[in-house]
Amino acid sequence: MLDFLKGPVQAVQDVFTLGGKAIGNVFRRPFYWSDMFVQMDIIGVGSLPIVILTGFFSGAVMALQMSNALATYGAKEQTGMVVSITLVRELGPALTSLMVAGRNASGMASELGSMKVTEQIDAMRALGTDPIQKLVTPRMLATAFTLPLLTVIADFVGIFGGYLVAISTLGITGPQFWTSAWQALDYSDIAQGLVKPFTFSFAISLIGCYYGLNTTGGTQGVGRATTQAVVVASVLIFVLTFFITKIFVGRVY
Amino acid sequence: MAERQPILEFENVTVSFAGTPALDDISFLVREGDSRIILGAAGSGKSVLMKTALGLIKPDSGRVKVFGDDTSNLSERQWFAVRRKLGVLFQEGGLFDSLTIEENVAYPLENNRVNKPSAREIHERARKALEFVELGGTLDKVPSELSGGMRRRVGIARAMVTNPVLTLYDSPTAGLDPITSYTIVALIAKERRVHNTTTMIATHRYQDGHFLANYTYNDATGRIEPVNRDGGDAGTRFWVLRSGRFAFRGSQSELEQTDDPYVRNFMKPRTDSDGKQI
Known part of the structure; x- marks a missing residue:
């Protein structure tokens, strides 16, 4: 039983060690600015189309689904509120x-x-470069900068998607939608909506880099590392979002 | 004659992976100007020995001394200063595939934080190193545009661009045809002679060792010539590794007289389909 647990516990420890080193490197010279900007372009600008599309359609679907339920209670004009709260939070x-x-x-x-x-x-290590400083730190910082920004864009595009559905098919007016959407939001919602992507960014970048740096076994190993990174990072996002939501919900009510 | 400076010393070094020793109680001393040919089958510990010498793998027990200094307690950052005096060619070349050939060769100079040369000097030295390996026209290419042998030569240029005291070649001819292998080994002989570098070569090809023990580069004629048998190759020794231990250590003539079937296996003449020796 203990042997079975040794692997996962060791992996968790290694990810935290990697994170500690990557954060420590932020304050050490040299800082690889150009690598960070390249990563910000790849992660931030590169992800824009897919983030806009998913944001837009999730907002639109939310408006369609919720308007039906809300209509039962005669509160169809509150669609904006539901869309904005679910999206932002x-x-x-x-x-x-x-x-x-x-x-x-x-x-x-x-x-x-x-x-x-x-x-x-x-080769990098042999030629005098710390791979964590050169590869992990720029990716970690670039994800931490861009993921909250991408989330803000996704939130806005999503609410806009909900608005288009609301005015075109639900018979809600624009001012009705935007007023309820705007008034529903509290500062804690915004905080929650930004703390989450900031936290997830570390899970994404550190898990991706950890599996990459620990790849063994040739090209097959690269494929395995890639799959594991996506699966673990995705599951971690769901686990973390639960705990962050718990903290915010417990604080507000 | 004054004793030559110790360059690399292993004292009872053991390295294990998942309980299996890859290097088992290895001890040796390499002095300035020495050449060591490390023969061994796949998995015998050649690459691990090279990586341990570079501090890329930490030994489980024993001590590694580089330039006479114990490296046991060095941090990764302190190792960088030591590695600046070492050159290395990795098994697959280890070139950065997203950088151009010039950027690859210039990499150790660009990342020298202590006394980084000027951009002009870096360019000049990278160009000269590439000309040394006869690849002067490839500066703007990327590694994927070059053949396997050319990539290995770029690796040699990168290993020698900092004028290292000790150069480690990990299977420099693995997977290459005999003609390209000859080019690579001739370049190693040239580098060893021109820069007077201490050289360690891990290989599974006896021919590589035979060549380096018996031939040298003549600076005056610019050709590879047989060494003067009256002491010209005194510094070239053969080591044979078997399961992380030395199966043999000695000169080429001693190697040729050994009865150990494992060691003899490396010296069997190999023939092509026409029966010619390769």
Whole structure:
């Protein structure tokens, strides 16, 4: 039983050690600015289309689903409120992070994994560069900067999607929708909606880099590392969102 | 004659992976100007020995001394200073596939935090190193545009661009055809001679060792020539590794006289389909 647990416990410890080193490197020279900007472009700008699409349709679907339920209570004009609260608190952060996990945790794991199996990581160390400082820290910071921004964009596009559905098919006027959407939001909702992607960003980048740097067994190993990174990062997002929501819900009510 | 400076010393070094020793109680001393040919089958510990010498793998027990200094307690950052004096060619070349050939060769100079040369000097040294390996026209290419042998030569250029005291070659001819292998080994002989580098080569090909023990680069003629048998190759020794232990250590003539079937296996003449020796 203990042997069975040893692997996962060791992995958790290794991820935390990697995170500690990556954060420690933020304050050490040299800082690889150009690598960070390249990663911000790949993660941030590169993920924009997919994040906008998922945000838009999740908002639109939410408006369609909720309007039916709300109509039962004669509160169809509150659709804006439901859409904005679900998106800002939960769906925006979770869906955006899942999209970025699928795109970038896999990208990081496969890129670093390929470098590992072709001895590029060893070469980097042998040639005087710390792979964590050069590869992990820029990816971690780039994800931490861009994921909250992507979430804000997804939230807005999602509410806009809900608005289009509301005015075109539900017979709700624009001012009705936007007023209820706006008034429903509290500062704690915004905080929750930003704390979540910020936290998820570390799960995505560190899990992606961890599996990449620990790849063994050639190209097959790279494939395995990529799959594991996406699965673990995605599951972790759901686990973390539960605990963060619990903290915020417990605080407000 | 003054005793030559110790370059690399292993004292009872053991390295294990999942309980299986990859290096088992290995001890040796390599002095300035020495050449060591490390023969061994796949999995015999050649690469692990190289990586342990570079501090990429930490030994479970024993001590590794580089330039006479014990490295047991060095942090990764302190190792960087030591590694600046070491050159390495990895088994697959270890080139960064997202960088150009010039950027690859310039990488150790660009990342020298202590005394980084000027951009002009870096470019010049990278160009010269590439010309040394006869790849002067590939500066703007990326590794995927080059053949396997060319990539290995770029790896040699990158290993020598910092003028290292000790150069480690991990299976420099693995997977290459005989002609390309000859080019690579001739380049190693040239590098060893021109820069007077202490050299360690892990290989499974006896021919590589035979060549390096018997031939040298003549600076004056620019050709590879047989060494003067009256002491010209005194520094070239053969080691044979078997399951992480030395199965043999000695000169080429001693190697050729050994009765150990494992060791003799490396010296069997190999023939092609026409029966010619390769």
